[in-house]
Amino acid sequence: MIGAVAAGTKTAAKIKRENADAEIVVITKDEHISYAGCGLPYFIGGVIEEEKELVVKTPQEFKQITDIDVYTKLEAMSIHSKEKYVLAMDILEGNVKKYSYDKLVLATGATPFIPQIEGADLQGVHTVRTVNDAINIRSLIDKGAVSKAVVVGGGFIGLEVAENLHGKNIEVSIVEFAHHILPSFDEEIALYAQNYMSDQGVNIYTCEKVISIKGEEGRVKKIITDQREIEADLVIMSVGVKPNTKLAEEIGIELGVTNAIKVNNFMETSIEGIYAVGDCAENVNLITGKPAWYPMGSTANKMGRIAGLSMTGDQKNGLKGVLGTTIVKLFKLNAGKTGLSEREAIKQGFEVETVIVPANDKAHYYPGYRQIITKLIADKNTHKILGAQVVGEGVVDKPIDVIATAITFGAKVEDLENLDLAYAPPFSMAMASTILASNALLNKLAGRMNGINSFELKKRLDELLVVDIRDEASYLIRTIPGAIHIPSEELIYRADELKNNEEIVLICKVGKIAYLSYLKLKKLGFQNVRILEGGISSYPYELV
Secondary structure, eight states, X not given: OBOOHHHHHHHHHHHHHHOTTOOXXXXXXXXXXXXXXXXXXXXXXTSSOOGXXXXXXXXXXXXXXXXXEEEOSEEEEEEETTTTEEEEEETTTOOEEEEEOSXXXXXXXXXXXXXXXXXXXXXXXXXXXXXXXXXXXHHHHHTTOOSEEEEEOOSHHHXXXXXXXXXXXXXXXXXXXXXXXXXXXXHHHHHXXXXXXXXXXXXXXXXXXXXXXXXXXXXXXXXXXXXXXXXXXXXXEOSOEEEOOHHHHHTTOOBOTTSSBOOOTTOBOSSTTEEEOGGGBOEEBTTTOSEEOOOOHHHHHHHHHHHHHHHXXXXXXXXXXXXXXXXXXXXXXXXXXXXOOHHHHHHTTOOEEEEEEEEESSOTTSTTOOEEEEEEEEETTTOBEEEEEEXXXXXXXXXXXXXXXXXXXXXXXXXXXXXXXXXXXTTOOSSOHHHHHHHHHHHHHTTSOOEEOHHHHHHTTTTSEEEEOSOHHHHHHOXXXXXXXXXXXXXXXXGGGSOTTSOEEEEOSSSHHHHHHHHHHHHTXXXXXXXXXXXXXXXXXXXX
C-alpha cells in the first residue's frame, strides 16, 4: 500500500481479515497513518481538545491489531510495474529501500491546490489537510498571534475553519471566487446559508479573486483581491484539492476525465495487479453513469473495502457509483446535499422539475423543533428523483439519508410520497419533511400547482405582480420589494384589484396559505397565478 489514512488502511485491514496469511506492507510519507481529516477544523477551534483524539490509530496500534507492517516517513519514489517492486526513500535518513509486491494499492490521496500568486509562501499562509497543518494553525491561535483571518474558498472545509476561528474571537473573512459559498449547492439554498453566516459576524466576499498576499518581515499582513484589501494575520487556503497521481502517471496508468486515476468497479487500474482507492481514484456518478470525483472519507472507506475483497478473490459486489452525499454544520445551521443539483441536472440534459418546501424537523408543539428547508429535484418525464438539498437549524442528516437511499434504488417522487417513516413528536412531524416535499413536487408535476422559485422571482420582479397575503404586521416588518398587500382572508373580496392578464405571484410565510389562496383565485378564473415556493422564509434575497 502506498498511502494510508482512510483508504489505504481500510484496504490493508480488509485484505488481512479475508486472508490472515497475506503479507502486507503500508508505506506513507506522512507521520500519521490514520487520522480524522474531517475533524481538523474542530481541533483548530478547540472543540476537539487533544491531538491524540484526531489520531484513529498509531502505526504501533495498527500493527498490534492487524499484524500489518506500517512504515511512516517513507516516500515512494518510483514504481517498477514490470518487475513488480517499489523504491521508497526514508525521509529522515535519506536511504532508499526496495519493496516487492504481487499486488499494489495506490492510496496517494489528494493535495491542496494553492494558487500561483505572490505571497503564497509567506509565514501565516496555511492549508488544512493534515494533522500537522491543524497543529501549526492552532499553535498560532493559542499564542495570541491571530486577530484577523482570511479563508480563501467557501467550500466545506473553508467554512468549518471559518466557524471555528470565529469561535476563538478572531475576525474572519471568507473570499469566494464563485457567486456564493457552498458552490456545489443551488443558489437559493447556498445563499440561505451565506446569509446565516453573515448574521453570525463572518465577512463574506463572493465573486472575488485573490490577486496576491502581502507581508512584512516574511509574515502575512493582508490579502489583495480584485476588489479590496483585507488585513490578515492568518490566511487559510481552502480552494480545493487535486488528486495525487504523479506515481501513477509515471508508469502509464490511465487517468480519467476528472484527472483522477481511472478504475473499474473493483478499483483495478489499467495496469494489471495495481489498484487505486480513495481521493486519488475516480468515481462514477450513480445517476448519470458518468465519471465523477468525490474526495470524501466515506467514499474512500467503501473503495478500500471493495479493493480488499477484490484482491482476495471476491468480485461479487463492486462499487456501482456514488452520489456525492455531503453535509456540513455552520454554527447552528446544517446543510446537506445528495445527488445532482438543479444546475448539474440541467447540464446533464435532464428536463428538471424542482420544489422548495419549508417544514419542521419535529412536531410543532414539541419543545426544540426547528425549521428545515428541502429542495427536491426530479426528472419531469420519468419522475425519478435526481437530488435534494436540505438546510436549516433542525435535523438535516435524516432526510438527506432517506433521499440518498431512495435515489440509490431508483425511486420516483411517488415512492417518496408513500414511505412509511418513523413518527413520534420528538423525532418528526406526522407528515415528515421529505413526504411534504414529495407531495408538493407531485402537485407541480401534475399541474395542480404553479410555483416560482426565489431565483426566478428575483430576476423577474419588474415583470410580475407580487401579492403578499400575510397579515398587515408581517407585511410591514419585511416583504419582497414591490409587493402589494392583500390579506388572504380578503383576497376573494378584493380580487377585482387584480388583473387577469397580469402574472400574479402570491407570497406567504412558507407557501401553504399561498397555495390555498392560489386555488381560490383559480376557481375565480385567474389563469396566470403562481406561488412563491417556500414562502418569504426561504427567500434569500433583499427584503424591504
